[in-house]
Amino acid sequence: MMALDHIDTFHFDVVIVGAGGAGLRAALQLSQSSQRVAVVSKVFPTRSHTVAAQGGINAALGNVTEDNWHWHMYDTIKGSDYLGDQDAIEFMCREASEIVRELEHFGVPFSRTDQGKIYQRPFGGQSRNFGESQATRTCAAADRTGHAILQTLYQQNIQAGTTFFNEYFAIDLVKDDRQRIAGMVVMNMQTGEYQLIRAHAVMMATGGACQLFKTNTNAKINTGDGLAMVARAGLPLQDMEFWQFHPTGVANKGMLLSEAARGEGGVLRNGLGEAFMVKYAPHVKDLASRDVVARAIAIEVKEGRGCGPDKDHVLLDLTHLDTEMIKQRLPGIRDLALTFAGLDMCTDAIPVYPTAHYMMGGIPTNFKGQVLTLDDKGESIPVSGLYAVGECACVSVHGANRLGGNSLLDIVVFGRAAAQEIDRVLQTQKPSDFFDQPLDLSLIAARLQKWENQSATEVKDPTGVIKSDLQTAMQEGCGVFRNVDSMQTLLAELDPIQQRIDQAVLSDHSRAFNLDRIEALELENLMTLAYATVHSAVLREESRGAHSRIDFTERDDVNWLKHSLYFIENHQVRYKPVTLTALTVEGFKPKPRVY
């Protein structure tokens, strides 16, 4: 029997799981505040998926056209289909300009205007004067903005002396006998050893989980580990029915072609050559919100106006644009299209189709990054010692649909804010006997023991096949469009998949860098998220943002202007209200969403 009683133990003030933009921004803040911080990452930090963000980060700097944070706030709330919490959205939009300038001082190589200021480009769903005309708000480093920000934040952490546990896989949260969060068990991937990191505060910054779907823009590592750990600890996951399908993934492959392609003037065309977005968003056309554009593409294809021999995609056309501009502003996606579609976007239109891209839901938090749960009376209360930031968190600033350029903003704003909150709390609450409390690791040991079963002579159902079946089922049952039948069918498929996972065994039982074991643990995490998604989605009988139901086509503010909270126990779904009041300005009342 696996025993974790005598495992190596490390002690830190704060342990952060995940070294993407959110985790690194938080780590930097804490290191600079002289907190002892450990960052646990299953990949070397600069390989985190923030690296793949392309188009940019929103801030109302007004470097190209007049702008202000209040307009940004309005656009974000409208984009969220009014499911975003307005206090958090105001906070994010107000912080944006300063935090982008801070990134610039940290060294991010932003592209520049002729005046030497940070270059900004138009993006979808952003406006001036509360919907009046297109804004130019997305600050960009060519089309490698995520890469530039991630590397810069890692570099700042080198200078600040942050401790990294690179290629360590986080297994589960640990609570003490008073049920306080006390740290976590991790696996050193290079040696296969399990270790315990005890800390006064634990922060989840594990990013997204679009590996849940067959076709996605996400890295292999995006398996929602942080969410599953929190769910297993008995805490809720919020708004898991809302997954963003990015309109322009390379057709049948999924690689992301940034919204910047349309921001710089690219147009979507159907099989008849029509620039069809004018039918769906007469005012802003190709720069409507992502949910609107993704649905439009899916409808064009469904109604027989797709492109190619199978009429299964549309075209992203930049051929009318200046070739030099494309090479200068969009070099990364031009490369991607050359590599994966064999086409040069300077001369050829690129086949695209909506692709799973971003998780709006996640671990519920307030705008200080504190993880929230419900008390017995159904009121929101913070969980002491536990924080979550970035895509794995649901603050919620994105509500039912995220605007392009708001995710890089989310990670740095809330990474910093949560770290400031932790620092504030730890200034006064760092009990000296905290690390003396005994910890019970038996549940974690039992979970790990399951994968030690070496009795099988032959592996009949490898975890890789189970994962692939799960991805296919999720894509078919809970894709761009859903209805009660597709989701009930999917729900009926999940239990058999769970049983296959329960019975699965590993083929490889070595300790050193055992991918088979890591992928099995990731699959367990994805499965938790699949249940959370489908149970939340089937109950929500309306269409809002990215949750588009064929059987309930309208938004229903009377019954559904509320957040879903999924608990793993009995797959229970509870609800809490959306915050419609802002911090210093008047909240925006829900109204019909037209672009």
Place this chain on the structure above:
Amino acid sequence: MRFSIYRYNPETDEQPYYQDYELDDALIGNEMMLLGALEKLREQDPGLTFRSSCGEGVCGSDGMNVNGENKLSCITKVSELTQPVVIRPMPGLPVIRDLVIDMTLFYEHYHTVEPYLKPTPAGVSIDLDHELLQSPEDRAKLDGSYECILCGCCSTSCPSFWWNPDKFHGPAALLAARRFVVDSRDITTRERLESLDDPYKTFRCRNIQNCTASCPKGLKPSQAIQQLKSLMLEKQVD
């Protein structure tokens, strides 16, 4: 399609060896990338071990030596490789398991060149109310180095790095050094050049240019190192 892949499991193997694999051509087609083929081979043999993540050439996880050249498997088309495809870990650093190498030394050199912007004198805080201005021309000087993804293809193909991995910074770290030397916002250019001016750190570069040939992002570390050397000369003249 035939593959011959370097195998080493520290728990069971005294010596590394090559294992042959076969993949049905019908599975491969014209478009499959090498990473896709390796994933198919893992279905046959889940113990086959290599790093990967983004699958689109931007995270730098999956550098490996393919038919003698360092490449990222996710952007290398299988149909363009000759058989048998011989795959080894990138050379010059210790092997952890199969194609997974220990890149600690590589990262240490990167850390040593202080790859972070120093826009203000020590102790002076930054002014968050204003951007540091940079002309498009000055910003263009960063092109060709900020795009580095730290995959290690360059440094592990460099004979000078193989001979002196502890003393010679290697092309990736020097490319990073150059990125901060030429950044108009950095005020420590002279100090940076002085610390690089060393017979080993920079001057072990013999202009072999394997780095430039192997860079999957089309960057030119070799040229960047030559530029650093020229800047050091200019500094001595003035």
